[in-house]
Amino acid sequence: MERQEAAALLRAALRLPKSRSYLPLFIVIGLHTGQRKRAILGWRWSQISFNDRRIDWRDPTRPPNNNKVRPLARLPRKLVPHLRRAYERRGTSDYVIHDDGHLIGDVKSSFRNACIKAGLSGVSPHPLRHTRATWGMQAGANKWELAAFSA
Template identity: 55%
Template sequence: MASSSVSTDRAFAPVSSKEFLPPVDLGDVLITDLLEICNSERADKVMAGERIRFALVPLVKFWAGRTAAAVTRQSCEAYGKWRSRADGTVRRELGVLRASINHAHAEGRLSRKLVIHLPARPEPKERWLSKNEAARLLIAARQAPRARSYLPLFILIGLHTGARKSSITALRWDQIDLVAGLIDWQPQGRKRTKKRRPRIRIPRKLLGHLRRARLRAPSATYVIHENGSPIFDPKKSFAAACDLAGLSDVSPHVLRHTRATWGMQAGAKTWELSGFLGMTEQTLVEIYGHHHPDFQREAAELY
């Protein structure tokens, strides 16, 4: 891969100083510098900061030495072939590249934006857990030598609220009102993004687990923790519990699918369930509507 001797001093001096400098052309800035700046300025301010850092490793390796002008449909497609990963993974990683370029433009460092060509959005997965599978997963989590201190609670929160993994692992006790029985998924001071983070009522069965967890660790800051240290990605321990429970094709996000599916199967009002899950009613109906007992009932009985 060809390297570049482009100097980026003029473009990125504002990172370490407040001196105003005019925006530069796409051919005058290295992609790796854009990625570094976005990571340093945004990763700690967004809920998906950890995902950004993971994406940086392959992005930096592939785009090293190239300027932003090298980002084309052909080079984006070449990145996908080079990664040899699922379209969803490539799409997320190129999304980080797009965010880095947009951030530089919004901050006045780039003269214009770029179109990042992403793979098609994959079809939503249908995998969800039956009640029996969920019970087996919880039993396995409680048997884990180290993870049993936090993994069962992580799973319970996921099953009862349908929250995303990043929201659960970032959840702090100051976001929970155990008296009123409420969780505010939007942390104080955190900028709102397109990911809806509602304030919800804590399900009765979950409230008892949260109260006991608080009593066990009254000084903890994060709800999901190990001896006070937050666990931001229980991926390995979750996968181990799935193996022990004999479950395949199950990731933490399946807990969200499960909560949405169970809610629809129980005949929940779609506007109320969508608000609880932090998704649009249209998305809820499109993906999970066929699980509702009233799904196409009138249409099916027209004749």
């Protein structure tokens, strides 16, 4: 996804009345972290350390999987202000992505609606992961650092 396409998608998400409370933040998190949809939707505030600028992507509700170790990741600097604003208006929700305190099960339809509004076809949440990797490589990031981000 090109930068202008990502910007159009974000603008469209902000204009969707039913999902503007959560979809723009979902998109920003996806573009800055390269995480999978399920990881983003299950992300809790307790997994973020603003002081240390660290993210723990391990699901606190699941037992550790010895085959897949997810290390703490660095919290991207450009993501911090978005997360701080969301944290200030979180209400009683433990989840980063929520709709008025209610857990979001999926963003499939709202994401599709934003894509239609933005004039994008064939785009799903998963390519946000690829976009993060591509933009990182274009900026000269180390491929191992990018891999750690999206483990």
